[in-house]
Amino acid sequence: MTRHPTGFPMLVDVAQAQALLRAHLPPPATETVALAAGLGRTLATALSARVSHPSATESALDGVACRAADTVSATVSTPVALRVVGESRAGQPFQDTVGAGECVRIYTGAPMPPGTDAICPVEQLTDQGPHQVALRRPARPEDVRHEGNDFQAGEEVLPGGLRLSPARLALAAALGHAEVPVRRALRVALLSTGDEVVAPGSPLVRGQVYDSNSVGLQAMLRECGCEVQVLAHVPDSPHALETALAQAGGADLLLTTGGVSMGKYDLLRDLLIEQGQVAFWKVRMRPGGPAILGRWQNLPVFGLPGNPVSSLVVFQVIVRPVLTGQPVSPLRLRAASAFRTLPDKTAFWRGVVEGGTVRDYGAQGSGRLRSLSEANALVVVPEGQEVEVGDEVEVLLL
Ligand SMILES: Nc1nc2c(c(=O)[nH]1)N[C@H]1C(S)=C(S)[C@@H](COP(=O)(O)OP(=O)(O)OC[C@H]3O[C@@H](n4cnc5c(N)ncnc54)[C@H](O)[C@@H]3O)O[C@H]1N2
Ligand code: MOO
Numbered sequence: 001m002t003r004h005p006t007g008f009p010m011l012v013d014v015a016q017a018q019a020l021l022r023a024h025l026p027p028p029a030t031e032t033v034a035l036a037a038g039l040g041r042t043l044a045t046a047l048s049a050r051v052s053h054p055s056a057t058e059s060a061l062d063g064v065a066c067r068a069a070d071t072v073s074a075t076v077s078t079p080v081a082l083r084v085v086g087e088s089r090a091g092q093p094f095q096d097t098v099g100a101g102e103c104v105r106i107y108t109g110a111p112m113p114p115g116t117d118a119i120c121p122v123e124q125l126t127d128q129g130p131h132q133v134a135l136r137r138p139a140r141p142e143d144v145r146h147e148g149n150d151f152q153a154g155e156e157v158l159p160g161g162l163r164l165s166p167a168r169l170a171l172a173a174a175l176g177h178a179e180v181p182v183r184r185a186l187r188v189a190l191l192s193t194g195d196e197v198v199a200p201g202s203p204l205v206r207g208q209v210y211d212s213n214s215v216g217l218q219a220m221l222r223e224c225g226c227e228v229q230v231l232a233h234v235p236d237s238p239h240a241l242e243t244a245l246a247q248a249g250g251a252d253l254l255l256t257t258g259g260v261s262m263g264k265y266d267l268l269r270d271l272l273i274e275q276g277q278v279a280f281w282k283v284r285m286r287p288g289g290p291a292i293l294g295r296w297q298n299l300p301v302f303g304l305p306g307n308p309v310s311s312l313v314v315f316q317v318i319v320r321p322v323l324t325g326q327p328v329s330p331l332r333l334r335a336a337s338a339f340r341t342l343p344d345k346t347a348f349w350r351g352v353v354e355g356g357t358v359r360d361y362g363a364q365g366s367g368r369l370r371s372l373s374e375a376n377a378l379v380v381v382p383e384g385q386e387v388e389v390g391d392e393v394e395v396l397l398l
Contacts, residue, residue: 008278009306012319013285015348020279020293021322024119024300026252028325029184035173038164039181039224042325047158050176052148056111060143061121064133066103068118079126079134088113103133112144119143151175163326186323188221189248190214191231193241193258193268194306199233212369213257213304213311220315221255224323232294236265245271245296254299255319258306261290268303272296284345284383287366288314307366313348313378316396330394331382333358339379339387346382350375351395358395372398 002010012020030044059065066082074080082103089392091113094104103120104113118139126134151157152194157175162168170197172180192214200210211233221228231247234240236259248254259268260281272278272294279293287310293304302319304311321328336357339349349359350371380394381387 004273004281006273006280008273009280011282011284012280014283017280017283017291017293017318018322021300021302021318024253024279024293024295025186025322030181031184032179032181034179035169035177038172038180038182039162040223041180041185042161042225042378043158043160043164043168044181044183045160046156047172047175047177047180048156049151049153052153053150053174054109054145054147057147058090058109058111059088059106059119060108060145061119062107063105063119063121063123064096064103064135064139065101065106065112065116065119066135066139067116068139068141070101071118071120071135074120074135075214076136079136080138081128081132081134084131084133086113087152092171098138103105116126117144148351161325163324182225183325185227186252187226187229187250188226188323189229189231189251190221191244191254191256192233193236193247193256194233195235196311197233197258212308213306216308216312217255217257217304217315220312220320221323224320228325238266238267238271241267241271244257245299245301248299249297252300254296254301255304255315256301257304257311260292260303260305268292268301272301272303276301283314283318285314285317286342286345286347287364288317288348289345291318303365308369309350309366309372312372316378316398317348328396330396332392333395335359335379335387335391335393337391338383338389339393341381341384341386343384346380348378348396349381351377351379353377353395353397358393371376 002014004010052398071080085102086094086104088104088106088110090109090173094113098113098115118141120135122137123134128134152280192211196209197211217229230243234244256268259266276294276296281292283291290305291314294301304314334357351358352361353376376398378396387393
């Protein structure tokens, strides 16, 4: 890390950039939402089971419940006959005790009747009239699901801090919760800048570009569980930029794209350096090196580079882990090709994971947006580290 002549940090690394962004966001607050609204949110506190699952010892198969000891000799040529004394259905259990030589017809999820300890599935039974069945193999205790074998009432099952996926929401429901405590959604305002940037759907003249960054970033913010306020696009005008910043006043964070690099018209950079405060400018990464973090009055502003790949990669690598509280969790895979080394930057090269290895996607220009669709991973090559074919590399799946 070095310092700008005016004193703020420059050329920070990815971890420093994350830490500085974290320090500029409000401390996490909690709210309670219905399960249906929990997708993608971060669980604020651990959830314990209010009931056991299964709530009773039950059958895993459709068949008969009986005593295993009565059926050990059962084979296709010497079936064992049992007297059928009743039926246990899910929601309507058989209440009496089942005795030696007896069985109860039972269905998946129905409670095991008292006295029984094993199941023989319907495929292995021959009906011998309404009150007798013959078993062609022994009944098995393994086909009984014991009360609480998934989780027991009182057990802490979902730790705080987890991101709520569909499976975790289903688990929360099974634990007996209709609502979940989640971190309050961060309110993020989103602003794209640049004279040449036009809204999708409008006519495009040579030299202009459709505003793809806003679309990709808005979707990524929603995936992070944020409330997104999309501000009207601003041209390269200091006055328009200041007006837009004022509109984002109530947000926890303003995310911008464009205008942060070395050009004369990179106005966000000028505004933060000259009239705001800067927490850092430039990250030792590629793509995405020119990213900037600062404050405009009380509003934290994260300036993503305008290049489409750079903005989405910086979001993925720096912003997403901070907004969600979930660290990036790289895979380790063998390289099926060499990857370029940068002496003073960590590279996040687009790669293709296939057959358990990862290879270089090829065209790594920061304007090649299609690469982010055709590649399926970012390969992390730390500063100065050589990567040859067969070496292990860290891979972030896209
Ligand atoms: N002399 C130097 N030039 C540049 C440097 C440098 O270090 N020295 N850094 C380069 C790098 S790296 C990047 S990344 C870009 C970042 O530039 P800015 O953040 O200032 O972005 P702009 O100049 O406004 O735009 C760059 C590029 O991206 C297109 N763009 C902008 N906004 C959008 C949008 N919303 N949707 C789609 N595409 C967008 C824009 O048209 C430009 O082509 O700077 C390099 N230059
Ligand atoms: O970071 Mo720029 O992102 O290399 O094009």
